[in-house]
Amino acid sequence: MNLLELDHAEFAYEHQPYPVFRNISFSMGPGEIFCLLGPNGCGKTTLLDCILGIHHTWQGKVLVAGHDSRQLRAGQMARYLAYVPQSHEKTFPYTVLDIVKMGRTVYTGRFSAPREEDEAIAREALDAVGLMRLADRPYTQISGGEGQLVMIARALAQKTPVIVMDEPTAHLDFKHEMVVLETMVRMVRDNGLSILMATHFPNHAFYFENKGLKVSVALMHEKEFLETGSPSQVLNEANINTLYGIEARLITCRIDEGNLIRQLVPIGARASVQGGIRR
Amino acid sequence: MTTRKKVILYTLFIIAPLLFIFASLFLGRYPLPLPLVIQVLVSKLGIAAYNLPDTYEALVWQIRLPRALLGALVGGCLAVSGAAFQGLFRNPLVSSGILGVSSGAGFGAALAIILFHSVTPATYIFAFAFGMVAVLLSYLIGRVYNTTPTVMLVLGGVIVSSVFSALISFAKYVADPYRELPAIVFWLMGSLANASYHDIAIAGIPMGIGIAGLMLIRWRINVLSMGDREAHTLGVNLAVDKGLVIICATLATAGAVCVSGVIGWVGLVIPHICRMLVGNDNRVLIPASLSLGACFLVLIDNIGRIITGSEMPLGILTALVGGPFFVWLLKRTRAGGW
Numbered sequence: 001m002n003l004l005e006l007d008h009a010e011f012a013y014e015h016q017p018y019p020v021f022r023n024i025s026f027s028m029g030p031g032e033i034f035c036l037l038g039p040n041g042c043g044k045t046t047l048l049d050c051i052l053g054i055h056h057t058w059q060g061k062v063l064v065a066g067h068d069s070r071q072l073r074a075g076q077m078a079r080y081l082a083y084v085p086q087s088h089e090k091t092f093p094y095t096v097l098d099i100v101k102m103g104r105t106v107y108t109g110r111f112s113a114p115r116e117e118d119e120a121i122a123r124e125a126l127d128a129v130g131l132m133r134l135a136d137r138p139y140t141q142i143s144g145g146e147g148q149l150v151m152i153a154r155a156l157a158q159k160t161p162v163i164v165m166d167e168p169t170a171h172l173d174f175k176h177e178m179v180v181l182e183t184m185v186r187m188v189r190d191n192g193l194s195i196l197m198a199t200h201f202p203n204h205a206f207y208f209e210n211k212g213l214k215v216s217v218a219l220m221h222e223k224e225f226l227e228t229g230s231p232s233q234v235l236n237e238a239n240i241n242t243l244y245g246i247e248a249r250l251i252t253c254r255i256d257e258g259n260l261i262r263q264l265v266p267i268g269a270r271a272s273v274q275g276g277i278r279r
Numbered sequence: 280m281t282t283r284k285k286v287i288l289y290t291l292f293i294i295a296p297l298l299f300i301f302a303s304l305f306l307g308r309y310p311l312p313l314p315l316v317i318q319v320l321v322s323k324l325g326i327a328a329y330n331l332p333d334t335y336e337a338l339v340w341q342i343r344l345p346r347a348l349l350g351a352l353v354g355g356c357l358a359v360s361g362a363a364f365q366g367l368f369r370n371p372l373v374s375s376g377i378l379g380v381s382s383g384a385g386f387g388a389a390l391a392i393i394l395f396h397s398v399t400p401a402t403y404i405f406a407f408a409f410g411m412v413a414v415l416l417s418y419l420i421g422r423v424y425n426t427t428p429t430v431m432l433v434l435g436g437v438i439v440s441s442v443f444s445a446l447i448s449f450a451k452y453v454a455d456p457y458r459e460l461p462a463i464v465f466w467l468m469g470s471l472a473n474a475s476y477h478d479i480a481i482a483g484i485p486m487g488i489g490i491a492g493l494m495l496i497r498w499r500i501n502v503l504s505m506g507d508r509e510a511h512t513l514g515v516n517l518a519v520d521k522g523l524v525i526i527c528a529t530l531a532t533a534g535a536v537c538v539s540g541v542i543g544w545v546g547l548v549i550p551h552i553c554r555m556l557v558g559n560d561n562r563v564l565i566p567a568s569l570s571l572g573a574c575f576l577v578l579i580d581n582i583g584r585i586i587t588g589s590e591m592p593l594g595i596l597t598a599l600v601g602g603p604f605f606v607w608l609l610k611r612t613r614a615g616g617w
Contacts, residue, residue: 052512078514089367091504092559098501105502106514110523113498160514201521 003080003162003194004028004051007061011043011050014057019221020046026058026216030161030193033184033213035205035231036198038220039244045086047220048164051196055075065161078106082155086166086198088147093138096150100126103157118157125156129183132207145176152183163187165197169204185211202240205231206262210255219243232262240264285374288563290462296351299577303347304339307584311335346474349482349538350580351573353471354545356486358572360528361546362553362564363493366500367524371554374534375546378432378525379439381453383413384444384536389450389463396455398462398473402495403482403537410533413439418525427521428507469540469593471580482538489531491571496523504561543570544597548605555608575601 010022022041028034036044050058053069062069065080072080082103103125104118114122126132129149134142139150147209148168155163168184169177181204187193189211199205208230217234219226221243240248245257247267255261302321305311318329319339350614360375368377387409391402393430420435447467454460471590493500499520502510507517531548553567576593579600 022314054511074511074516075514078512081512083509083512085509086511089369089506092366092371092554094501094559098560102505102513105499105510108498110499110520111495118537154513164512 002027002029002063003065003067004034004052004196005063005066007059007063009050009058009060009062011046011055011058019223021220026218026225026228028162028196028216030194031146031188031192031214033188033195033197033208033215035208035215035217036196036220037200037202037205037217037235037243039085040200042220043223044220045166047199048166048196050079052083052164062095064136075106077084078158078160080160080162081158082158082163084148084151084163084165084168086170088151090147091139093135093140096131096139096142096262097122097135099139099150100153100157106158121159122157125153126150128156128186129153130179143176145179146171146173148176148180149183152180156187162194162196165195167198167200169199169201181207184208185213188213202231202235202264203205205235206264210259210261235262235264237264241243245269287388288557289566291424292566295570296355296577298352299574300347300579302580303350303577304343306581307343309338311339311607329492342507345476345479346471346580348404348576349474349479350471350577352479352486353481353535353539353542354549354576355543355569355573356489357545358549358553358568358575359490359493359565360531362561362568363497363500363524363528364546364549365550366504366561367521367528368433369382370433370506371551372547373433374543374599375528376440376541376543378417378436378529379413379443380529380532381409381536381541382440382443382447384410384533385467385541386446386450388537388540389447392459392462392466393450393454396459398466402466403478406537407485407533409443410536411529413443414525414533427518443500465592466540467594469597470590470592471539471543472590474538478514478538482534485530485534489527489577491528492527493531493565494569496527497522499562500524500561500565508604542576542593542597544594544601545576548601549575552605552608579606 005027007025009024010019012019024047026219036047038044046055049055050062051064051069053074056070064072064077079153100122101118104114104122108114108118120169126135129152131146131149131153134146139147169180171269172180177181185197185208188195205217215231216228217231218228219234219239226242227239237250239246240246246269249265249267250266252260252262286322305313305316315335316339319331319336321327322329322331323340363364364373364375364377384406387405388402391405392398393545395401417432417435417439418427420438421432423431434586451460451463454463502513502515503520503524507514511517549572550568551565553564553571557563557567579596582600583593583596
């Protein structure tokens with residue numbers, strides 16, 4: 001059974017004549033990474049919201065583990081999907097471990113608190129992202145990159161088959177970007193998790209493909225999917241030009257012995273392909 | 280937190296208010312010696328019989344004890360609902376009156392005083408009822424498409440509070456200036472002077488339900504403070520859990536306000552002092568606020584009874600005593616990680 005299946009999904013805000021997205025179909029099985037790629041405001045986050053059950057008024061089919069996402073209560077949904085937000089607004093200085101423990105909410109009764117085994121699971125998750133040393137620090141005092149890893153640890157503690165990430169590497173430096181990507185690779189390869197992510201970086205999809213993971217990319221353009229497929233099939237100069245209106249080059253470089261990685265390099269913000277710059 | 284530390288902390292939470300209540304039995308305009316107070320308690324509890332003058336018995340058992348008990352309950356309620364609302368609204372500036380319960384109750388009391396020409400049992404009932412109505416109105420204003428976004432709730436609370444404040448002013452304006460107006464003004468400044476076991480029994484029901492509910496749901500407040508979006512994806516039924524927190528905090532505050540009048544400051548500052556002392560995890564913060572709120576109000580009431588011959592209204596003293604103490608603590612703990 002597919003963990004996630006969308007069939008001709010369409011969504012419009014109430015009292016708005018035009019849909020935010022339409023005609024969206026894809027499916028995702030265990031151990032897969034699915035990247036949503038598209039310019040700002042193309043509806044990526046709204047699509048994630050419909051899948052997560054935050055919006056209910058969509059048309060078509062949105063199935064989470066075979067259940068209509070509208071029919072799932074929050075407590076059921078949270079057993080299938082965990083969510084890593086794009087930006088997390090920190091209010092009170094909870095300790096890092098307290099934050100990760102909140103991933104156990106769905107297994108904790110309304111009138112009780114996480115038990116010892118929940119704490120053990122939370123520590124395990126924190127260990128998996130390599131932040132055990134920060135367990136007792138206030139999470140308002142750690143860096144943005146560490147904060148993102150804490151959010152990932154919280155999602156891991158939720159023990160769901162799928163993790164939904166909204167631009168997981170936004171605002172991160174090179175190092176933390178790599179740390180997050182490597183953590184994601186481990187999650188998929190070692191734990192068999194599936195990841196649905198919205199991203200602005202086509203090269204991340206190449207990175208995952210290069211690591212030998214099963215990766216699909218969907219290009220979201222003018223409210224619809226322009227093309228869906230593996231990174232090598234879909235991410236080419238022409239598509240990037242259509243999607244973002246920029247000039248880009250696809251280059252290949254050798255990183256280890258015999259190991260080639262593709263990368264898209266942006267050249268300039270041109271609206272069409274007929275410039276002198278393109279060969 | 281280790282189990283040992285937890286046991287010590289919780290024991291402290293229970294013992295501290297009891298000590299403050301006990302201390303207030305022999306403090307006051309007529310200080311009583313410790314043995315005498317103990318004798319009264321022992322004979323009243325039927326453990327042993329002493330032949331004591333009725334005045335002592337009346338002073339300790341009929342005046343000071345109910346007053347201290349009610350003070351502890353009211354202080355605990357205000358602090359605990361302040362802490363819960365701060366978590367729910369993800370805003371450290373929020374206090375127990377954020378959804379309009381205090382101004383609603385204030386208007387209810389003023390209306391009852393005008394209708395019946397003085398403070399009567401109807402004052403309590405009106406205060407409680409209007410406090411609840413105010414919160415219900417805030418909730419209905421904040422409700423959009425079956426959800427209650429935090430900003431809308433706060434706006435609802437602001438609107439309802441200012442409307443009821445205006446109504447309080449109107450009530451003062453039309454009140455009889457010699458009998459009703461002073462009664463309204465004193466009621467609004469807050470007092471425990473008329474405390475009786477009857478008050479405790481009646482107002483104790485909503486206060487007890489509110490405290491019990493918040494104690495039970497306290498860990499969920501951590502999750503709710505992550506914001507609606509994240510709480511939902513963590514598996515929280517927002518409508519139910521937010522509703523429960525609002526209902527419990529409102530019952531506790533309305534129960535407190537209807538017997539004691541409007542006592543500010545406790546619901547804002549006690550939770551903050553507790554955040555500095557025990558951290559932000561609501562699992563510890565809620566009982567800590569309950570305990571410290573109880574201690575604080577009993578202490579303030581004792582100070583009010585001792586320093587002035589007449590009754591100093593509580594609302595004045597809580598701010599005058601609490602303010603400098605809060606500043607000292609802010610400097611001392613460097614605001615505990617804020």
